[in-house]
């Protein structure tokens with residue numbers, strides 16, 4: 001009995017962690033609204049991560065058969081680098097992230113992570129490898145501490161504190177009378193959109209996954225706070241050589257990416273490259289940049305008014 005209880009206890013805690021991370025994903029992506037027809041293949045194996053390279057190979061996908069969102073799309077997101085996906089509203093940027101989580105299967109083509117077709121790996125191992133700051137972060141009816149700790153339930157209070165400092169939210173939390181014990185969520189204190197985003201970033205930093213996705217993660221922040229937070233995120237990503245994908249409207253938040261992919265009308269609009277390369281090639285990106293650069297700074301605060309919409 002004794003011999004058995006040890007591994008069972010261990011399995012129990014692994015199970016709880018897994019359950020938690022799945023709950024996390026489901027809540028974050030509001031799965032009620034998403035049709036999850038995706039099942040593990042009988043031969044599915046756990047994802048084996050090497051550097052975290054992502055390849056879209058001739059991917060065609062649409063939510064409805066008569067309305068394709070991505071048409072024969074191919075690109076590579078290099079391992080350990082920062083990639084941005086930009087393009088007009090509705091062009092399928094968030095869809096790329098949803099496909100990577102395998103909330104849907106592609107209709108044609110394939111998606112590879114470190115050479116493995118994501119349809120051949122267990123969805124559990126796939127989703128455990130990915131962390132996301134979604135467009136709208138749901139909060140749980142609980143304390144701020146718990147809401148951050150949700151990223152990794154085994155994290156200590158010190159680790160929560162360190163993550164929230166890096167996410168530039170510690171000072172605000174400390175200014176609340178009840179600090180980290182402040183209740184948030186529907187029945188708690190209302191926190192602003194920008195505070196929520198930073199809370200989501202601290203949650204993600206705590207989870208510390210190999211692949212990190214940021215979907216308009218700083219859109220509700222003023223330019224100054226946004227730059228400070230992005231600076232912190234960038235240095236963590238660099239230091240750990242993590243693969244990251246940023247979806248953004250405001251080009252100024254992603255121009256320092258190693259690679260920028262421009263999506264338009266269901267296709268990759270021009271050969272991906274760095275900001276400099278895309279500006280020099282004088283294509284879609286450079287005209288978008290020119291338009292945004294002439295917008296007054298004030299309209300950039302708050303709601304992402306300076307966008308590609």
Ligand code: ATP
Nearest residue numbers: 033034063064069088089090091092093094095096
């Ligand atoms: P934005 O910049 O506005 O967030 P996006 O480029 O991220 O847009 P997606 O969210 O990927 O765009 O959506 C691409 C298209 O697919 C949109 O026209 C959207 O209305 C549609 N779409 C998204 N989710 C679904 C769904 N679950 N069912 C049907 N259509 C959907």
